[in-house]
Amino acid sequence: MRVVTAFPSPVREIEHCWIPLRDGCRLAARIWLPAGAEVAPVPAILEYIPYRKRDLTRARDEPMHGYFAGHGYAAVRVDVRGSGDSDGVLLDEYHEQELEDGEEVIRWIASQPWCTGAVGMMGKSWGGFNALQIAARRPEALRAVIAVCGSDDRYADDAHYMGGCLLNENLTWGSVLLTLSALPPDPLIVGDAWRASWLARLTRGVFFPEVWLRHQGRDAYWQRGSVCEDFQRIACPVYAIGGWADAYTNAIPRLLAGLRSPRKGLVGPWSHNYPHNGVPGPAIGFLQEARRWWDHWLKGIDTGIMNEPPYRVWMQESVPPRSSYGVRPGRWVAEPSWPSPRITTRRYALNPGGLGETSGPETRLPWRSAAALGLAAGEWCSDGGEGDAPGDQREDDAGSLTFDSEPLAERLEILGAPVVALELTVDRPAAFVVARLSEVFPDGSSTRVTHGCLNLTHRSSHEYPEPLEPGRRYTVRLPLRDIAHAFAPGHRLRLALSTTYWPTLWPSPEPVTLAVFAGAGHLELPVRPPAAEDDRLRPFEDPEGAPLPAYSELRPARSSRTIDRNTATGEVTYTIATEDGGFGAAGPARLHAIDLEVGHTMRRCYRSRPDDPLAARSEVADEITLRRGEWSVRVATETSLTATGATFELAGKLEAHAGEALVLSRRWHRRIPRHGV
Known part of the structure; x- marks a missing residue:
C-alpha cells in the first residue's frame, strides 16, 4: 500500500476524548480533524467497535482515519461501552444499550463545532453489523453507511450457526470476546480508576458462548439484530462490501435486493479484511472509493459513483487448490441490478455416478461420512493467513457421496447462489447435510468453489425445527454460498455431499446414514453471460493510506497447524496455534507512541473419533498481555465444548493477572439442552 504523507488538509489528532451519555456513562473516542475544522466545519465519519482504539486497532486505524481527515472529514473512532477505555461492561454483541449509545454518539458528533451536522458510519465485521442496525433506527444526522464484512441476518450469516448447524466458531469467537472484554482501560487515560x-x-463479564448456545433456532434474540426482518427501516444510502473468502458475503446480494434506499454492493476476492488490505489480492484503493461515496452523500459532490453499476464483483478464475492465496486471478464484472435478469439457471441432474443434463433412473444411494471429514475446509471465515483457505478437496471428496460432470466443453461462469435440490431419507431424528461444489482438474485435484449446509430438522423453518422421521422421504433445497467463479474448459464440476464437516460444524448426536435418491435431485447453477460493459468499468485505484504508527516487533508472528492421527483408536486431533500482537501480520510488539507492549496467543484443539460423534471435543485457549514499564496485565481464558445425546457441556475459565499476582479467577460449567442441533 502506498503511504501518503501530504494531504489537502493538515491533520490534527486528538488521542483521547470523552463522549458523555445521558446515563452518566462516558465513551472513549479518538479523533482526527482536518486543520481549521472548528472554523470551517466538515462532515464526520464514525467507526464504533469494541476492539480497543488505543492499542489493538491502532495500526489498522491510523492509515484509514488519518487519510479521511486529510481529505476534509472528521474521523471519529469510538470504543463501545465496556471496551477499551470506555466506561461500563460489555454485555453482548449489538446489545440494545450499544445501539442506543450509538445514536447518542451520532448526535454528539453532529453537534460539535467542527461538524457540519452530516455523519457517515462505517465499519468492518462488528462495525459493519452495528452500522446497519443503527441505520435501521434512523438517527437524523446519519446520512450514509459503508458496511464491510457485515450481515443483515445474525442467525443465517454470523459466527454462531450456518444453515441451522452449530459452528465451532461460536466457541472460538466467544472465547476471544471473553478475553477482549476482560481487559482494563489504560491507566494513562482513566487514571487510578483503571483498576x-x-x-x-x-466480575460482571458475560460468558458469551453460553449466551449464543442457548439460542439454537432463529428466535427473537437473533431477529432483533437482523435488519433483514424489515429492510424498509433503513432509509439512508448503504454501500455493502465484502469478499468471496469472507463468511458474511451472502448479505450483500440480499441487501441489494431488499433495500429501497440508494445502495451499492462490491465483492472482491478478499478475506475478512478492509479492501485496501485485501488478501487474497488484488487489493484496491478502498479509501479512495470510500471517499467518493462520502463526498457524494456527505458533501453533495457528484463523484459519479451512483452512475456506476450497483453490483460489482470479482469473477474468480480457475485456480489449483492451495491453503492460501496471495492473489486470486480474475476480472471485475458488474450487473445493472440485483437480482439480475441476465442470470439464467442451468440444471444438472444428480444421477448415479455423475451430473447429467437429463435425469437417469431413480436410484437410492446410502452414505455415512467419517467423523473427521472436513479437515480440508480451512477456516470458516478466513483472515487471509496460511492454511485459512480450503485446500485440495480430494481427501474430503473420498469420504463423500460425489457427483461429477463430464469435462466441460467450454468456459462456464456463474454468479449467485447455486442450489442443491435433494430427495432423501435419514435414519436418525437429527441430521444435517453438507454440499460442496468443486472444480476438478485433469490431474484429479479438487478446488472448493462454494459450499452450504442444512440442519434437516430446519428443513421447513429455522424458527420452528421439527424432528426427522427415520426412513421418511423428504424434499429439501440447500442454497450454497454466493460466488462468482469461472470454470475452465476441460475441467469437471463435482458436487460432494456429506453428513459431517468437522471441525467447521458440530456433529449430529448420532452417526447418520443419509440416502439420496439419484435421478430425483439436481444442482442449479446461476450462469452469467459475458457483458461487453465489463471492459469499460471504471478501474479502481491502487491502495493508499496515511502512515502506520511506529512500532517495534518484539518477535515474529508464529502460526502452526498440525493433524495427529492415533492409529490405535482412530482419534484425530487438529491443533491450530498462533502468536501475534494484534497488528495483522506482526508479532508481539511495542507501540512507540503510547509505550505499550502487546502480545496475543491462541490455541485451538479439535478432537474426533470414528463413528462416535459424542467423542467430539473443542478447546480454545486465548491470552492477551499488555505491558508498560512496571505496569503489566494479562488475561487468559480457556473454554471447551463436548456433548451428550441430549445436552451440550460447556466449560470456561478466566484468569486475570496484574504482574505476577492473580487478581481474579472465574469458572463456568453449563449444561445446555440440544434442540435438534
Missing part, C-alpha cells in the same frame, strides 16, 4: 473499572469487567 476499579477492570474489576467490574472481570
Whole structure:
C-alpha cells in the first residue's frame, strides 16, 4: 500500500476524548480533524467497535482515519461501552444499550463545532453489523453507511450457526470476546480508576458462548439484530462490501435486493479484511472509493459513483487448490441490478455416478461420512493467513457421496447462489447435510468453489425445527454460498455431499446414514453471460493510506497447524496455534507512541473419533498481555465444548493477572439442552 504523507488538509489528532451519555456513562473516542475544522466545519465519519482504539486497532486505524481527515472529514473512532477505555461492561454483541449509545454518539458528533451536522458510519465485521442496525433506527444526522464484512441476518450469516448447524466458531469467537472484554482501560487515560473499572469487567463479564448456545433456532434474540426482518427501516444510502473468502458475503446480494434506499454492493476476492488490505489480492484503493461515496452523500459532490453499476464483483478464475492465496486471478464484472435478469439457471441432474443434463433412473444411494471429514475446509471465515483457505478437496471428496460432470466443453461462469435440490431419507431424528461444489482438474485435484449446509430438522423453518422421521422421504433445497467463479474448459464440476464437516460444524448426536435418491435431485447453477460493459468499468485505484504508527516487533508472528492421527483408536486431533500482537501480520510488539507492549496467543484443539460423534471435543485457549514499564496485565481464558445425546457441556475459565499476582479467577460449567442441533 502506498503511504501518503501530504494531504489537502493538515491533520490534527486528538488521542483521547470523552463522549458523555445521558446515563452518566462516558465513551472513549479518538479523533482526527482536518486543520481549521472548528472554523470551517466538515462532515464526520464514525467507526464504533469494541476492539480497543488505543492499542489493538491502532495500526489498522491510523492509515484509514488519518487519510479521511486529510481529505476534509472528521474521523471519529469510538470504543463501545465496556471496551477499551470506555466506561461500563460489555454485555453482548449489538446489545440494545450499544445501539442506543450509538445514536447518542451520532448526535454528539453532529453537534460539535467542527461538524457540519452530516455523519457517515462505517465499519468492518462488528462495525459493519452495528452500522446497519443503527441505520435501521434512523438517527437524523446519519446520512450514509459503508458496511464491510457485515450481515443483515445474525442467525443465517454470523459466527454462531450456518444453515441451522452449530459452528465451532461460536466457541472460538466467544472465547476471544471473553478475553477482549476482560481487559482494563489504560491507566494513562482513566487514571487510578483503571483498576476499579477492570474489576467490574472481570466480575460482571458475560460468558458469551453460553449466551449464543442457548439460542439454537432463529428466535427473537437473533431477529432483533437482523435488519433483514424489515429492510424498509433503513432509509439512508448503504454501500455493502465484502469478499468471496469472507463468511458474511451472502448479505450483500440480499441487501441489494431488499433495500429501497440508494445502495451499492462490491465483492472482491478478499478475506475478512478492509479492501485496501485485501488478501487474497488484488487489493484496491478502498479509501479512495470510500471517499467518493462520502463526498457524494456527505458533501453533495457528484463523484459519479451512483452512475456506476450497483453490483460489482470479482469473477474468480480457475485456480489449483492451495491453503492460501496471495492473489486470486480474475476480472471485475458488474450487473445493472440485483437480482439480475441476465442470470439464467442451468440444471444438472444428480444421477448415479455423475451430473447429467437429463435425469437417469431413480436410484437410492446410502452414505455415512467419517467423523473427521472436513479437515480440508480451512477456516470458516478466513483472515487471509496460511492454511485459512480450503485446500485440495480430494481427501474430503473420498469420504463423500460425489457427483461429477463430464469435462466441460467450454468456459462456464456463474454468479449467485447455486442450489442443491435433494430427495432423501435419514435414519436418525437429527441430521444435517453438507454440499460442496468443486472444480476438478485433469490431474484429479479438487478446488472448493462454494459450499452450504442444512440442519434437516430446519428443513421447513429455522424458527420452528421439527424432528426427522427415520426412513421418511423428504424434499429439501440447500442454497450454497454466493460466488462468482469461472470454470475452465476441460475441467469437471463435482458436487460432494456429506453428513459431517468437522471441525467447521458440530456433529449430529448420532452417526447418520443419509440416502439420496439419484435421478430425483439436481444442482442449479446461476450462469452469467459475458457483458461487453465489463471492459469499460471504471478501474479502481491502487491502495493508499496515511502512515502506520511506529512500532517495534518484539518477535515474529508464529502460526502452526498440525493433524495427529492415533492409529490405535482412530482419534484425530487438529491443533491450530498462533502468536501475534494484534497488528495483522506482526508479532508481539511495542507501540512507540503510547509505550505499550502487546502480545496475543491462541490455541485451538479439535478432537474426533470414528463413528462416535459424542467423542467430539473443542478447546480454545486465548491470552492477551499488555505491558508498560512496571505496569503489566494479562488475561487468559480457556473454554471447551463436548456433548451428550441430549445436552451440550460447556466449560470456561478466566484468569486475570496484574504482574505476577492473580487478581481474579472465574469458572463456568453449563449444561445446555440440544434442540435438534
